[in-house]
Amino acid sequence: MKEELSILIQAQYPLIYLVTSEEERAEQAVASIAQVKPNRRVFLWTVTHGIVEYGQPRNVTQHNTVSPEAAIEWVVRQKEPGIFVFKDLHPFIDSPAVTRWLRDAIAGFKEAQKTIVLMSPVQNIPIELEKEVVVLDFPLPNMAELNEVLTQQLEITRSRRITTETREKLLKATLGLTHDEAEKVYRKAYVTANRLTEEEVDIVLSEKKQLIRRNGILEFIEEDETLDSIGGLEELKHWLHQRSNAFTERAREYGLPQPKGMLILGVPGCGKSLIAKTTSRLWGLPLLRLDMGRVYDGSMVGRSEANLRNALKTAESISPAILFIDEIDKAFAGTSGSADSDGGTSSRIFGSFLTWMQEKSSPVFVMATANRVERLPGEFLRKGRFDEIFFVDLPNPQERTEIFRIHLTKRRTDITRFDLEQLVSICDGFSGAEIEQAIIAAMYEAFAQDREFTQLDIIAAIKATMPLSKTMSEQVTALRDWARQRARPAAASVAEYQRMEF
Numbered sequence: 098m099k100e101e102l103s104i105l106i107q108a109q110y111p112l113i114y115l116v117t118s119e120e121e122r123a124e125q126a127v128a129s130i131a132q133v134k135p136n137r138r139v140f141l142w143t144v145t146h147g148i149v150e151y152g153q154p155r156n157v158t159q160h161n162t163v164s165p166e167a168a169i170e171w172v173v174r175q176k177e178p179g180i181f182v183f184k185d186l187h188p189f190i191d192s193p194a195v196t197r198w199l200r201d202a203i204a205g206f207k208e209a210q211k212t213i214v215l216m217s218p219v220q221n222i223p224i225e226l227e228k229e230v231v232v233l234d235f236p237l238p239n240m241a242e243l244n245e246v247l248t249q250q251l252e253i254t255r256s257r258r259i260t261t262e263t264r265e266k267l268l269k270a271t272l273g274l275t276h277d278e279a280e281k282v283y284r285k286a287y288v289t290a291n292r293l294t295e296e297e298v299d300i301v302l303s304e305k306k307q308l309i310r311r312n313g314i315l316e317f318i319e320e321d322e323t324l325d326s327i328g329g330l331e332e333l334k335h336w337l338h339q340r341s342n343a344f345t346e347r348a349r350e351y352g353l354p355q356p357k358g359m360l361i362l363g364v365p366g367c368g369k370s371l372i373a374k375t376t377s378r379l380w381g382l383p384l385l386r387l388d389m390g391r392v393y394d395g396s397m398v399g400r401s402e403a404n405l406r407n408a409l410k411t412a413e414s415i416s417p418a419i420l421f422i423d424e425i426d427k428a429f430a431g432t433s434g435s436a437d438s439d440g441g442t443s444s445r446i447f448g449s450f451l452t453w454m455q456e457k458s459s460p461v462f463v464m465a466t467a468n469r470v471e472r473l474p475g476e477f478l479r480k481g482r483f484d485e486i487f488f489v490d491l492p493n494p495q496e497r498t499e500i501f502r503i504h505l506t507k508r509r510t511d512i513t514r515f516d517l518e519q520l521v522s523i524c525d526g527f528s529g530a531e532i533e534q535a536i537i538a539a540m541y542e543a544f545a546q547d548r549e550f551t552q553l554d555i556i557a558a559i560k561a562t563m564p565l566s567k568t569m570s571e572q573v574t575a576l577r578d579w580a581r582q583r584a585r586p587a588a589a590s591v592a593e594y595q596r597m598e599f
């Protein structure tokens with residue numbers, strides 16, 4: 098990033114838009130670039146102090162540069178080359194006068210070796226400037242930068258030396274945080290335990306989880322279940338097993354590309370979310386859930402985009418990781434017609450998401466689930482976007498037997514008293530979730546009567562259930578018809594699948 102910024106400045110790009118919420122770090126990055134190659138002076142503008150040269154005390158300001166227009170005018174008047182960082186211009190950028198001043202200013206910069214850098218936590222560029230500006234995303238700190246934070250913290254607290262291994266663990270635990278957040282987390286861990294050693298890694302991690310949850314869009318998910326607690330879906334499991342080591346160095350050396358992601362389509366309650374969550378354990382990667390509903394925020398122009406961008410940035414800096422987007426159909430439903438309803442926000446978000454998926458080079462594996470294909474935009478389903486699109490159908494008899502076994506075994510050690518074959522034969526069209534619910538209902542019934550639950554209780558519960566495949570049979574049939582043509586069955590190999598009867 099720094100390199101790119103440096104190249105842009107040397108190449109005399111007049112206007113650079115730096116998206117970041119970490120002013121201080123970004124400021125330092127600009128200053129260090131200015132010191133080395135182009136050797137330019139750096140000036141900062143804030144709405145409170147006007148223009149101040151970088152490194153000077155705040156009260157040494159340039160006169161009458163507090164208003165945005167005056168500040169830009171001052172920059173235009175400068176004869177010397179320089180980098181002018183505007184920290185607070187984004188709230189004013191929509192004003193016609195400010196836009197005009199900026200356009201005229203940069204038009205005259207060509208030979209002057211002057212660059213204006215706009216710094217802002219949200220990306221909001223008036224259409225008049227779109228062609229003139231280059232947008233750069235300031236990334237979160239990497240391991241080396243976090244190492245500086247940690248080293249400083251260890252010095253301040255006069256902690257004892259730690260091994261390289263411990264250091265690495267402490268650093269990894271703060272990946273995904275900003276510089277200031279990492280500093281706070283280390284400090285808190287130190288204050289809590291009065292030291293900073295390997296044993297404090299857990300404190301650091303749980304602090305990070307809280308910080309990440311606080312912005313409400315990403316959440317760390319921990320799942321205790323393993324792939325074995327899912328009945329059936331053998332093809333899908335096999336596919337996942339095959340890729341257990343896909344994110345290792347060894348796989349790269351072998352020449353394998355990094356898996357990009359998968360989409361799991363299917364009937365509600367058949368284990369889509371569960372399989373996504375258990376993959377995290379199988380692959381040994383952290384699972385981050387992206388809540389698309391929370392990305393949308395109409396309070397300010399560009400806010401939704403900024404939310405998505407930040408969430409993806411965080412996921413990338415924690416990578417290798419799995420990014421879990423449950424029920425993605427709800428988020429991108431009706432994208433095409435959204436221009437009327439929400440000013441086009443959802444199509445823009447959808448567009449940026451697709452672009453990100455296409456271009457991402459960091460090992461973030463996207464795991465998305467959806468129920469309603471007809472709501473998904475076509476671009477999404479095109480081959481190559483995801484490594485694979487799986488279809489999870491209602492369980493066949495063999496799979497239902499397994500699901501009964503799994504859920505009964507979870508609750509009772511001895512399940513020989515149940516006749517699984519009989520149970521399976523009477524719950525045709527039931528989803529895994531409905532089978533589980535029937536068992537739970539049977540247990541409640543028996544518990545209320547103060548006795549152990551039996552085969553008959555489960556039969557009664559099954560009889561009392563109207564499965565979704567019946568109440569919503571049209572939707573389920575439509576989904577199946579669609580998916581049989583276009584998606585890979587999660588249950589079994591294609592040949593087997595075609596022989597099956599539903």
Ligand SMILES: Nc1ncnc2c1ncn2[C@@H]1O[C@H](COP(=O)(O)OP(=O)(O)OP(=O)(O)O)[C@@H](O)[C@H]1O
Nearest residue numbers: 326327328365366367368369370371500529530533
């Ligand atoms: N194949 C299965 N094996 C074992 N349990 C299952 C299976 N399918 C569903 N279940 C049970 O049903 C619960 C709900 O399933 P899950 O939330 O994964 O379904 P889903 O496909 O994501 O449904 P939805 O489309 O409604 O989100 C699971 O937590 C699990 O207990």
Ligand SMILES: [Mg+2]
Nearest residue numbers: 369370423466
């Ligand atoms: Mg689900």
